[in-house]
Amino acid sequence: MNDAAPNPRLYPDRPFVGVGVVIFRGDEVLLAQRGKMPRRYDWSIPGGAQELGETVFEAGMREILEETGLTVEILGLVDVVDAISRDEDGRVQFHYTLVDLVAEWRAGEAVADDDVAALQWVDLGALDGVEMREVTREVIREADRKRRGFGDRAGLARSF
Template sequence: MTAPVPRIGAIAVVVTTGHVLLARRRNPPDAGLWGFPGGHVELGETALTAAARELREETGVLAEPLEYLTNIDVLRHDAQGNVTAHYLLAAVLCDFVSGTPSPADDVIEAAWVPQEQVRAGTLPMSDQVDVLMEQAIRRDQTRRGPPRA
């Protein structure tokens, strides 16, 4: 049996005033959970481009990829503790351009979710959604500068 090799994925993190764009997954391993739209990086494609493409394919929303937020290792194990899958996800901060979230591809729901709802943990969510949201909010505020009076 061939050992699993790490795969590269990209997720699109889009925040607006008071909301974050999330998608609920149809397929395992996160079936039924809310998380950031995203998927596999294709050969020759940057993770920045992949994040924007996956966002469009899964939700119909257009956004400009701005910068990398962080990387996340996702490791799946079997009952004996052996690694069965390893994904390295590049979290990409994206700036909303246009579109109304509509589920497509492997997404069963897509919506602008209030940031307070994410903080409260009232949705079933994938790992680190709240942490990434807060990181994106801070980075977006730094990038945009203080609000104007």
């Protein structure tokens, strides 16, 4: 008998909002190897699901602290990406709307929690040598451009 609870994100009736955070420490970016489906073992940026009642910035800071043990300063919004996986019959198996943020590392040593298989700081110059989805590489490059433009000014995130 299988006592595992069904995954509410598998074959959903609506998209789930996820928050990814591109974290920079000087000229390095933190990459996370996913520990769970979908896309288990893919290198990506750390993050997770937004919870009811929290802004995307709050979700980003919480997820980073939970998944990596790091304290970060969110600088702003990078992009919004839809991640949709279909099964062999064409049915939507997973659908995440991913809000990607850019942040600067402030404190802590990166330690992976159970949602993450591994964490690695990678020099931006070595990014092309890392196996990852091209959209992830594009988001990281855009985050690098945006962080240089933000300076000390935080990006805008509105809630009402």
